Amino acid sequence: MTQPSRRTFLTGTASLAGAALLPKALFAGADLPVLRAAESTAQLAPAGYPRTPVWTYATEGAGTVPGPEIRVAAGSRVQHRLVNDLPQPTAVHWHGIRIENAMDGAAPLTQAPVPPGQSFDYDFVAPAPGTYWYHAHNRSTEQVARGLAGPLIVEDREPWLGEPGAASRELTLVLDDWLLDADAAIVEDRWDDLHAAAHGGRMGNTVTVNGNAYPELTLRPGERVRLRLINTATARIMQLDLPGLSPRLIALDGHPVPPRAMETILLGPAQRADVVIDAPLDPDWQTTLLLDPGNDEWVDIATFAVSGESLTPAKADVRPLPAWRTLPAPVLANPQRETLLMEGGAMRGMREAVYRGDTMDFRELASNGMVWAFNGIAHGMDAPMFRAALGRTVHLEMTNRSMFPHAIHLHGHHFEVLRRSGAFNMPGDVRDTVLIGADETLEIAFVADNPGVWMLHCHMLSHQASGMMGWFEVA
Template sequence: MAQQSRRAFLKSAAAFGGALALPSHSRASNSLPLLRAMPSLAQIAPPGYQETPVWSYATDGAAAVPGPELRLKAGQRVTRRLVNDLPQATAVHWHGIRIENAMDGAAPLTQAPVPPGQTFDYDFVAPDPGTYWYHAHNHSMEQVARGLAGPLIVEDRRPWLGEQGAATRELTLVLDDWLLTRDATIVEDRWHDLHAASHAGRLGNTVSVNGKAYPEYAIRPGERLRLRLINTATARIMRIGLPGLSPRLVALDGHPVVPRSAETVTLGPAQRADVVIDAALDPERPAALLLDPGRGDWVDIASFSYRGDPVTPTASDVMPLPSWGTLPAPDLSNPQQERLLMEGGAMRGMDGAMYQGEQMDFRELASRGMVWAFNGVAHGMDEPMFRAPLGRTVRMQLSNRTAWPHAIHLHGHHFTVLSRNGSKDPHRDVRDTILMGPDEEAEIAFVADNPGRWMVHCHMLAHQKAGMMAWFEVS
């Protein structure tokens, strides 16, 4: 069995393209539950390989990859004391939560990075139900690639599971991408690889589901499940297939959508999707979670095995998730118009950009580790990209003038996708991260209803590090 796993691991590696604020300050009490960031080991590669040294989160027990699932109901508080047992300063970003600015964890904009041996107290309300995640947000390309990420599940205020047309149970599936050597250790000498940063980013050779290669999940014949899919990879776009399971999409980035068929679901880094599946009644029928690494050559990354007595299939249509009821609708009658222009990267480049207050040509920018820009500014942290008064609707034109895709994430807000490439978006999905293809145009709109300084960046984290980082202010 170990030999079969090793062969599958090497085959998979070939498919993925290569060889293997201030610390200690809070309004909260001294009795907060802990979230400890620490070095640990994880069995990411199949049995027969050694454990991989990782950085990971722990709560009550041992550290794990992904970090422990944090679960609460909408409207409840998240209270955690971050304890930094890493050799680097760190911070925790609560991705997708419309959060108080001081708790966003976006170091150094909203808090100082937490030094080794120090703590920081997070205490905030999670207002909206949905599928979210938490991850490191200092040296984030390295720290997330080492394993510092975990799921954050905010349950619906009103019951959904078990209702007519809903699922009977749910399963959280955290998808990640690891760049491993042949002895299953993380490749250590490419954290500053400008070649990777100017292309697709740090792409791995091993995909894990809930921290394991090729896990198996038991399902009962005929049952209806809700899958919470989270892409925590630093660069890999996950195109997911669920053949034979009648998948229907019910939420994107935590926000409900009108249920619709979803034979494939594409998740850029940081994006999430909630998908309802119906298991077949035939226990001999194979079922798997498939991934297209980019060439249409689908590979299994997890399997479903039929166990237990069959259940009577749900004949009704999928019941929609409860509405948030908390997100203001954009007023498009007279919005504030903004633009986000993406430039740079390999095979396209740019003439130059501002960096740290100086105009530089592309060669000089590259010598500083900068190869991307937003609106002619690389890593624009000196001044806000724009300012918006509280309650104002912002309509933003996004233009990708590069040869590479980008997953653009707005902190503290969800936005409505209005159009792509000049055509109205038929679904008007509400998201916190939008995947932009090469030379693609999109329009989004949101109400600037959350005061503070908020990051906007590419969640291909090597792109973020190499220039695709900015912020806006709501006041």
């Protein structure tokens, strides 16, 4: 097994990341279960359409979209040897897991991308229960859009399923958005489409649930089910409605919240929500999972059909998920104050920004594929946005001075939403990815308790690729 080349490290970050590069398991010679990334096909479009060529993950057999569900107990190790059978270098990011830095998969910051034909051993502890996911983190605009994403479930610390007021069953629903042509093939020549990047990102035209268009899901009459909803789309914000199923939210981005009734569920790219639903007692009843594509014209993306033996309905009050708190609470008395200003995109643009050390006007930035900036810097990989001492509370005020919403993701940490000027977030919620609307200001705080170099970027992957990318260091 050859160690991937490290020559592609960016000069400014090589020394920082270098120390933590070599995974222990490689030297231990352990034979880890394989996670193979390879080309395959999937029946994404409805029956009657051709199969779609996709890029997939597989732990055994043929690859699938989404990738196989990886499921571990809280506190135990996730161990996989990524084998790259793709025609491009790749790396796997374990989204939302507060992981050791060298395992974060954030190429090229924390590791070199793994070249075709080579492998990389991922071996890390999943510290906290919840709904997470894994996805490609090299040329993500293309690789995630081709299908490289799958669910990662860390089980509850104490029994919850089957307890009074809890669900009797759970169902992981991976929601994705694909840009397909008339032959159901992925439109391949628009990964870096600057027009899309300057707007909401490269938007698809086909929404799938667990890799299927319009699947039918079955519920027993009276059954209470926990849905683990994951938005793996590269750009699409998904507003969801489950009419007749009285959805109650129990977790966001893996973190339990006190159960609360939701009229609709809003999931930005990369966000997750755990929701409890109650099936009516009438057999033969059915409802649809509805998605608002952004114009208030709700469309069906799946059917829930009620059939089979009735179950005794659970009591009305939903049992909260077992409480856990492995995150240190932010100390807000004297935090390190940082700001994140988002500028760019269509209709507003920006006067100028720095790209690779040069100050450029909007036109010159665009000719370099850059239409967004964080704090006046487009794709600032040369130096960290800020450095925080290990254990220090960081208070980050984010301002979105653009006409588009963004989904800001911090690697290696979860953060608490303190205050917001818009309607997307509830103060007190703990997240790893947060939506911020046009002209919105959002204050978050977290304890920088995970040493290393961590990406901070927009999870609308077209925005990430065209400037909304940076990193911070905890040491």
